[in-house]
Amino acid sequence: MAAIRTKPDHHTYTFPGFGSEKFPNLLLRGAGDLNNWHLPVYEQQHEGYVAMRKALQMEPVAVTDEVKASGLRGRGGAGFPAGLKWSFMPKDTPERKLTRYLVCNGDEGEPGTFKDRVILEYNPHQLIEGMIIGGWAMQCAMGYVYIRGEFLWLIEKLEAAIQQARDAGYLGKNILGTGWDYDILVYRGAGAYICGEETALLNSLEGRRGEPRVKPPFPAAKGAFGQPTTVNNVETLAAVPPIMRMGGAEYAKIGSPKNSGTRIFGVSGHVKRPGIYELPMGTPMNFLVEELAGGSSTGRKIKAIIPGGASCPMLDEKDFDVPMDFDNLKARGSMGGSGGLIVMDESVCIVQATLRLIRFYAHESCGQCTPCREGCNWMQLILHRIEHGQGRMEDLDLLASLTPRIGMRTLCPLGDAACGPMDSALQKFRHEFEHHIIHKTCYAQGSKLLSSVGAH
Amino acid sequence: MNHPHSPETSNEPLAPGQRLPESERKAFSPEALAEIHAIMAQYPDKLAATLPALYIAQREFGFVSLAAMKAVAAAIGIPEGHVFGVATFYTMYQKAPVGKFHFQVCTNISCALRGAAQLLEKVCERTGVKPGQGPSPDGLWSVEEVECLAGCGVAPCVQVNQDVYDELVNEDKLVEVMEACKRGEYRPWGY
Numbered sequence: 001m002a003a004i005r006t007k008p009d010h011h012t013y014t015f016p017g018f019g020s021e022k023f024p025n026l027l028l029r030g031a032g033d034l035n036n037w038h039l040p041v042y043e044q045q046h047e048g049y050v051a052m053r054k055a056l057q058m059e060p061v062a063v064t065d066e067v068k069a070s071g072l073r074g075r076g077g078a079g080f081p082a083g084l085k086w087s088f089m090p091k092d093t094p095e096r097k098l099t100r101y102l103v104c105n106g107d108e109g110e111p112g113t114f115k116d117r118v119i120l121e122y123n124p125h126q127l128i129e130g131m132i133i134g135g136w137a138m139q140c141a142m143g144y145v146y147i148r149g150e151f152l153w154l155i156e157k158l159e160a161a162i163q164q165a166r167d168a169g170y171l172g173k174n175i176l177g178t179g180w181d182y183d184i185l186v187y188r189g190a191g192a193y194i195c196g197e198e199t200a201l202l203n204s205l206e207g208r209r210g211e212p213r214v215k216p217p218f219p220a221a222k223g224a225f226g227q228p229t230t231v232n233n234v235e236t237l238a239a240v241p242p243i244m245r246m247g248g249a250e251y252a253k254i255g256s257p258k259n260s261g262t263r264i265f266g267v268s269g270h271v272k273r274p275g276i277y278e279l280p281m282g283t284p285m286n287f288l289v290e291e292l293a294g295g296s297s298t299g300r301k302i303k304a305i306i307p308g309g310a311s312c313p314m315l316d317e318k319d320f321d322v323p324m325d326f327d328n329l330k331a332r333g334s335m336g337g338s339g340g341l342i343v344m345d346e347s348v349c350i351v352q353a354t355l356r357l358i359r360f361y362a363h364e365s366c367g368q369c370t371p372c373r374e375g376c377n378w379m380q381l382i383l384h385r386i387e388h389g390q391g392r393m394e395d396l397d398l399l400a401s402l403t404p405r406i407g408m409r410t411l412c413p414l415g416d417a418a419c420g421p422m423d424s425a426l427q428k429f430r431h432e433f434e435h436h437i438i439h440k441t442c443y444a445q446g447s448k449l450l451s452s453v454g455a456h
Numbered sequence: 457m458n459h460p461h462s463p464e465t466s467n468e469p470l471a472p473g474q475r476l477p478e479s480e481r482k483a484f485s486p487e488a489l490a491e492i493h494a495i496m497a498q499y500p501d502k503l504a505a506t507l508p509a510l511y512i513a514q515r516e517f518g519f520v521s522l523a524a525m526k527a528v529a530a531a532i533g534i535p536e537g538h539v540f541g542v543a544t545f546y547t548m549y550q551k552a553p554v555g556k557f558h559f560q561v562c563t564n565i566s567c568a569l570r571g572a573a574q575l576l577e578k579v580c581e582r583t584g585v586k587p588g589q590g591p592s593p594d595g596l597w598s599v600e601e602v603e604c605l606a607g608c609g610v611a612p613c614v615q616v617n618q619d620v621y622d623e624l625v626n627e628d629k630l631v632e633v634m635e636a637c638k639r640g641e642y643r644p645w646g647y
Contacts (some may be wrong), residue, residue: 009607009609009610009623010610010623011609011610012609108606109603109604109606110604111564111565111566111603111604111608112565112566112604112608113604113606114606114607114608114609114610116606117606117607148550148606149511149546150548150605150606150615151606153620167564184545185498185499187504187507187508188507188508188511189507189546189548190507190510190511190546190547190548190549191547191548191549191602192544192545192546192547193603193604195524204507206501206502206503206504206543207499207501207504207505207506207507208503208506208538209541209542209545210545210546217594225499225500225501225504227500266608266609267609268569268608268609268611269565269566269570269608269611270569270570274608274609274610274611275609276609281552296568306565310565312602317604340566340608342565342566342569342608343569344569348569353565353568355566356563356564356565357565360564360565360603360604363603364603366545373483446574447574448567448574449562449565449568450563450568450573451572451573451574451576451577451601452573452577453576453577453580453586453587
């Protein structure tokens with residue numbers, strides 16, 4: 001095996017006051033320290049595997065109840081309550097013994113999101129501990145971690161960490177004398193955004209094309225290799241050990257009502273200190289962008305923020321004060337998504353930005369459902385035409401008429417995801433599109449988001 | 457439709473009528489076969505070995521050629537068509553030869569906001585190759601425009617071969633990385 005990477009990243013992980021009672025540090029313990037992934041460091045400095053020992057002494061149902069009580073919502077994007085998801089898993093009956101699997105979704109590909117990478121880089125044992133607790137709660141036989149193929153060095157690191165856990169007796173046969181056998185395998189993806197969708201991920205894990213499946217049957221009934229399966233995001237599973245340590249009721253006090261806990265927000269784009277910030281849910285967006293990330297890096301005013309990864313509808317100035325949790329962002333017409341904030345200043349041409357985003361969805365559509373496969377390509381063609389000065393006013397109505405024909409008409413949410421940026425850009429920045437059509441040039445002069453080489 | 461230039465990508469792995477380039481190698485080495493068989497034994501279904509086996513094929517053959525796909529199908533004992541379908545679905549399996557150092561530049565939104573488009577142009581200029589047009593004459597470089605690499609915080613983000621991310625914020629840093637490649641500090645393609 002190759003040596004584990006020791007090169008630091010140059011973005012921010014912390015801020016003054018981080019780790020205090022107001023801003024608890026639950027997921028990013030030791031972030032920035034490249035030796036933090038070793039088992040002894042995790043055990044000695046970060047209360048490592050305390051939660052696992054506690055959980056293994058409890059009844060599996062009690063563990064699930066604890067996670068339910070914490071109100072933890074899935075951090076992958078949809079915000080589905082994690083404890084409820086765990087309770088959907090069928091139990092053994094005297095006549096039938098089931099093989100259940102826990103799958104961890106580490107196919108982080110949403111533009112603007114880079115949170116799972118940080119957990120895998122600096123705190124892989126917390127994920128392993130979360131997977132052991134989850135595996136115990138659902139009495140799983142195996143845990144699979146599906147990680148995107150580009151993260152090769154993180155896969156090597158996670159495999160080394162899993163081996164350390166195996167050597168310590170936390171994985172394998174008869175874990176800590178409970179009579180329960182469980183192990184974790186890492187599976188490497190191969191570069192497909194769609195595999196972040198849970199059933200596409202399961203197909204990919206089985207060695208197939210990553211095309212989403214028809215639901216039902218849901219993964220809890222028929223998932224990986226035809227067995228009952230639960231798929232959770234890396235961040236969701238990494239949040240489980242703190243919950244078990246502090247107790248579900250205590251964890252539920254962090255954050256805002258019905259959106260408990262802390263969340264890792266990644267800030268990228270035009271800010272002074274791009275990076276990863278762990279904050280309680282419901283922290284106002286302008287506090288994060290202005291205070292923590294330092295505001296605009298260019299000195300120009302911030303025009304738009306995408307609040308949770310590229311799929312979320314953009315927000316303009318009047319919504320910059322939104323408290324960042326699933327419900328509040330939804331109320332403002334956007335989504336909590338995967339917690340990646342993309343900050344754009346006034347120099348950004350929204351037409352170019354939208355074209356770049358739609359190009360991504362056109363490229364990543366798996367091609368299974370016609371509305372998404374064709375619709376995203378047509379949106380790309382029309383936006384391309386507008387961007388290159390050959391747009392017509394009717395094109396705007398055409399674009400607006402396309403999105404309702406894509407959204408909610410596909411097997412998976414990729415089609416809906418493409419509609420988010422498209423609709424919001426048209427609603428909030430229609431004047432930029434009109435300017436492009438009339439003057440055949442960008443409203444924001446000098447915006448260069450698209451390269452002259454390559455395919456475009 | 458009146459498009460100035462077609463936004464269809466020219467480097468689609470399989471445009472209609474296009475044929476895959478062939479590799480010199482036609483079969484796996486015994487070590488690689490043993491590796492694939494070990495992977496098959498780890499999973500409840502041998503089909504799950506398809507993706508890892510294609511990575512091994514890419515390493516052995518240099519790129520995923522038709523012969524490589526056939527070898528994977530034979531090694532696992534699954535239909536060739538299945539392997540072809542999988543290999544052409546995922547973008548990380550290179551269906552044509554690449555350079556010893558394959559630069560993958562993310563030009564998605566977060567990187568574009570911090571100059572990824574200009575960086576891609578610089579990379580092309582320095583290496584003398586265009587995205588998706590195969591390796592440079594000396595076989596050292598190739599360039600690909602890719603989607604989000606989850607390095608948004610250190611944008612613009614570039615990946616060299618399979619395992620190195622870097623923060624190429626300016627041209628000096630790019631030259632530095634290219635020199636490091638030449639000195640052999642980065643794992644070459646198919647390490």
